[in-house]
Each structure stands twice: as structure tokens, then as C-alpha cells.
Amino acid sequence: MIFKSLCRHAGIGANSYLLEASGARVVLDSGMHPELEGPEACPRFELLEPGSVDATIITHSHLDHVGTMPVLLEQQPQSKVFLTPETADLACAMLHNSVNVMQAKRIELGINEYPLFEHREIDVIAEKFELRGIERPFDVDPDGKIRATFHDAGHILGSVGVTLKADGKTLLYTGDVNFEDATIQKGAILPHGPVDALVIETTRGDYARRPDYTRLSEENALGEAISRVIARKGSVLLPVFAMGKTQEVLAMIHRFKQENLIPYKTPVYIGGLSTKMTLIYDRHSDTSRRKLPGFRILADMDLEAGNRDRRKPRQIPLVQGAIYALSSGMMTEKTVSNLFARTGILENKKNGLFFVGYADPSSPGGKIRAATQGDLVTIDAAHGAVPINCDVKVFDFSGHATREALLDYIIKVNPPKTFLVHGDEPAVEWFKQQLAEKLPGTQVIVPQPGEEHVI
Structure with a gap:
């Protein structure tokens, strides 16, 4: 099993990763960087040979995880797309809005590459969606070399983490995750079972929540x-x-x-x-x-x-x-x-x-x-x-787990390898320091774009 970051830059941005096992290949997320424009906002899809991807898994419908899916599928038209029914509906709405925004930016900012895709492409892609529910294992590739299971990530409607099994190895990718109940959204239920590699977000690693915080008191203060x-x-x-x-x-x-x-x-x-x-x-x-x-x-x-x-x-x-x-x-x-x-x-x-x-x-x-x-x-x-x-x-109503909750989860899972993603440098550094002290047995990796890591 080989894991590779397709992100254009380490940190928060155009999230996308590649997992390869026994010749089968699956892309995890296909985001657009919210602060960049044009091709620079896309993941490094040039690292993928055209027609080489068996499947794409979308963990949720925020733009930094789904925003370039049509760009990816133009290069990988044979790829299946696996996602939850809720994510499918939200993602289509988000992508159609993104076309409108890009069309406006083409005029306002003179970005000739925009739009990166058109409305009709989204409609064609949607017809090929493979909808899957949580906690129901499914084969990712035609030969069943990689098997996946979605888990409720508690981030937004339809958001999931995903366990992938292949070659006798197990990788868990959390996507964006929140373990606490919100007003509508219930907290995540991710497995604590043994894995060979954990790929986990670190968004709030540089933020310490005040000790007396409760969700109810924060809501009432608002x-x-x-x-x-x-x-x-x-x-x-x-x-x-x-x-x-x-x-x-x-x-x-x-x-x-x-x-x-x-x-x-x-x-x-x-x-x-x-x-x-x-x-x-x-x-x-x-x-x-x-x-x-x-x-x-x-x-x-x-x-x-x-x-x-x-x-x-x-x-x-x-x-x-x-x-x-x-x-x-x-x-x-x-x-x-x-x-x-x-x-x-x-x-x-x-x-x-x-x-x-x-x-x-x-x-x-x-x-x-x-x-x-x-x-x-x-x-x-x-x-x-x-x-x-x-x-x-x-007011603090973040849809991302606190750094303490993420650290506790890593310790419970106790993976041999922990990949720290979706976090700015100070956030990632906090996790590296904490894990060096509290879980010295895990190899901590901050995946750089294009680097291959054997699991």
C-alpha cells in the first residue's frame, strides 16, 4: 500500500491524496484551494497518468474537498465516484455555484482559464455517482483489491471518514472531523480498531479552547x-x-x-x-x-x-x-x-x-x-x-474537532504511522510535539506533495 499527497502545498488547501495497492488506485478527495486562483487552486493532478485511477472518494462537500472533482474526472473519466447521498446533493449545488463564481471572476479578474468546468459537466458526473451509506463496506475497484467503509465524521451533513483495506493493510482517513454534537449535526463515530496508518486533519492544532467552554453556554451567550x-x-x-x-x-x-x-x-x-x-x-x-x-x-x-x-x-x-x-x-x-x-x-x-x-x-x-x-x-x-x-x-462553533480531542483519538488508535494533514505549520507542529511525548511509538509524517510513503 502506497500513500501519496496530491496537494499543491502542504497545509490547508486543495485536499487530495492517492492510495495505491496491488495496482488499484483510489483518489481521496479533490479539493480547490480557497485562496488561490486558476490552475494554482487545483491539486497536482499532473502526478496521475491519464486513465490510471479506478475510483475517487469524496469525504464531504466543502469546496476544499470537492471543488475540482470535474477537473480530475476530465483526466480520469473511467473513475467511479463514491460518496454519501447527502454529499452528492450538496456537492452538486456547491459545484454549480462554483461555476457561477468562476464565470464572474473570468470577467472581473481576467482569469482566462475560468471556468475550469461547466454546468453540463457536473450533470454528467452526477449520473455516475456511486452512493454509499455509513458502516457498509464496499469494493472500490472492479477486482475488489481495495475495500472501503464510510464512518460518520460529524463535520457537516453527509461527511465521512473512510477506512481502506488492501494487501493485508488498513488505512483510515478522517477527512474533516468533529467529535462533539452541534445543534443539528451529531458528533463523529470513527473506529478505534487497529490500523497501519492514520491520516488525520490538524486544523485546530494552534488553538487552545478555554477550559470552561461548553457548547450550550456558548450558544446561550450568542x-x-x-x-x-x-x-x-x-x-x-x-x-x-x-x-x-x-x-x-x-x-x-x-x-x-x-x-x-x-x-x-x-x-x-x-x-x-x-x-x-x-x-x-x-x-x-x-x-x-x-x-x-x-x-x-x-x-x-x-x-x-x-x-x-x-x-x-x-x-x-x-x-x-x-x-x-x-x-x-x-x-x-x-x-x-x-x-x-x-x-x-x-x-x-x-x-x-x-x-x-x-x-x-x-x-x-x-x-x-x-x-x-x-x-x-x-x-x-x-x-x-x-x-x-x-x-x-x-463565538466558537467550529465544525472541526479540538486539538485535544484529535490527540486523544490518535492515542486510542495508536497507529504505527500517523500522517498529519489539513493544518497550517503551527497546528502541525503542536501535534508533532505532543505525539513525540505521548505516543513515541508512532512515526509522525507530514506528507509533502508528490512524496510516496509505503504503508
Whole structure:
């Protein structure tokens, strides 16, 4: 069994890996780097000979894990694609939106390579999907040389880790994983059995959660912060990722209303891609492993859904005493959350801007988080700086496991080889130091692009 990273750079980005055994080859994930453009945002698919891949496994539908699947399959048209039914639905929606974004960037940024694929290619690919449920082993290649099993990863709807067995060896790839229950999403159930190699994410390795943290207390703190803004007739902007974070936050707001933490009639607006993703979440409300089974967000909540046309994002009105759960979570330029912040939220001291997810320090959201009250911040280069007068707070609702939980899991599995992936250098270094002390028997590897590792 041979493991190779196809990532263009070590760290978080265009996640993709190759596993080879007895001549069979499977690609694990096919992501797009969120901070790069054009071919540089793709994995190193040039390391694969055309027509050489038997199967592709997609662990979940975030862009950094599925965003270049059509590019891969153009070079590997014979490859089967294995994923969960939930991931299939979300991935198609995400990829179609990605085409729209790339078409706009071709014009705005002059990137001639965009779009990297077209809408029709996504539709053709979807017809070839091989849908698989969790904990149901299946053959990856036609000859059954590699056998796989999906495990619930607890990250977003449909997310999985995967065990792969071949040549008498076992490799477990966690994908993105979260062991804690969220509002809708239940925590991961990954196996603790012996493996020869563990490939594990390290996203939060440089972040220590405060000792007194509980999910319920953090949710209630958000509810109280929203209540204070509504009481002073301000409005609340919650920048959210359209997939996963939007649905978790909406479920929180539903509870806040049910328990009178905020006024029941407080208007709640969603917009951008969030509406489409929420429809998919609702479609799987009875068929997926989740909390609040049967709860359908769009049917059971009185929401105000905004115009989903990317070219006309200002169709959502800015009114007093309302909550706006708008994408994108990092407040990227020309998204609905960026527009609302720039044209009314930031400058009014009655309002609140509450972050409920990650924001890269270089992103508009990251710049706001690093600023202080009264600072002028430019969040769209095409427009002037705006003052931060509103209340700004950050809440911890990460969909990734804490570093302590990941470390505990590695120790329980006790693999001979541990591959540390999906983490920036400080995060990876924390795990290397901890494992050297607490699990000296494991060989710790940070796979570099193109390097082959025998398992």
C-alpha cells in the first residue's frame, strides 16, 4: 500500500491524496484551494497518468474537498465516484455555484482559464455517482483489491471518514472531523480498531479552547448578545458559510425563540447560496444521522429568504430589529454579508456583527476581527473604508474537532504511522510535539506533495 499527497502545498488547501495497492488506485478527495486562483487552486493532478485511477472518494462537500472533482474526472473519466447521498446533493449545488463564481471572476479578474468546468459537466458526473451509506463496506475497484467503509465524521451533513483495506493493510482517513454534537449535526463515530496508518486533519492544532467552554453556554451567550441588540432596536449580522454553519445557526435561533431568549417575532433573513443548501438539509432531515430529526428549517421557521441572484444581492432589506444570517462566512468581497456590513451594519452602534465560524486573517472578516471599536476598515477594495462602531463578537462553533480531542483519538488508535494533514505549520507542529511525548511509538509524517510513503 502506497500513500501519496496530491496537494499543491502542504497545509490547508486543495485536499487530495492517492492510495495505491496491488495496482488499484483510489483518489481521496479533490479539493480547490480557497485562496488561490486558476490552475494554482487545483491539486497536482499532473502526478496521475491519464486513465490510471479506478475510483475517487469524496469525504464531504466543502469546496476544499470537492471543488475540482470535474477537473480530475476530465483526466480520469473511467473513475467511479463514491460518496454519501447527502454529499452528492450538496456537492452538486456547491459545484454549480462554483461555476457561477468562476464565470464572474473570468470577467472581473481576467482569469482566462475560468471556468475550469461547466454546468453540463457536473450533470454528467452526477449520473455516475456511486452512493454509499455509513458502516457498509464496499469494493472500490472492479477486482475488489481495495475495500472501503464510510464512518460518520460529524463535520457537516453527509461527511465521512473512510477506512481502506488492501494487501493485508488498513488505512483510515478522517477527512474533516468533529467529535462533539452541534445543534443539528451529531458528533463523529470513527473506529478505534487497529490500523497501519492514520491520516488525520490538524486544523485546530494552534488553538487552545478555554477550559470552561461548553457548547450550550456558548450558544446561550450568542442568544443573549442577539437579544441585547434587538432590545436597542439594532440589527444583527451573522456572517455564515452557506453549507453547514447556516443550518446550525438557524437551528440555534429557533431554540432561542422557543425558549424566549430572543423575541419570537424577530425577523430572520437568509440569502445567497444558503437558501439552496438549507433546502438540501431539509430534504435529508429524516434520512441522515442528526439531532432534531424531522425538523425542517424552511418549513418550521418563519424565515425571510432573500434573492439568490449573485448579481442582485441587495434585494434583502436592512431593517431594525432583524437577524441576518448571510454568506459568506469570511465576508469575501461582493458577497451578501460583505455588502450588508459595508452599507449599514458596521457604522451603526446599535447593531451587532457576530462571527460564528472561522475567518482567515487576510479576509474582510479577519480584518474586522483584528480591529477595534472606532477603527476604519476597508473590506472591499472597490469602496472606501468604513468605521467599526457596532458591537463585534466572536463565538466558537467550529465544525472541526479540538486539538485535544484529535490527540486523544490518535492515542486510542495508536497507529504505527500517523500522517498529519489539513493544518497550517503551527497546528502541525503542536501535534508533532505532543505525539513525540505521548505516543513515541508512532512515526509522525507530514506528507509533502508528490512524496510516496509505503504503508
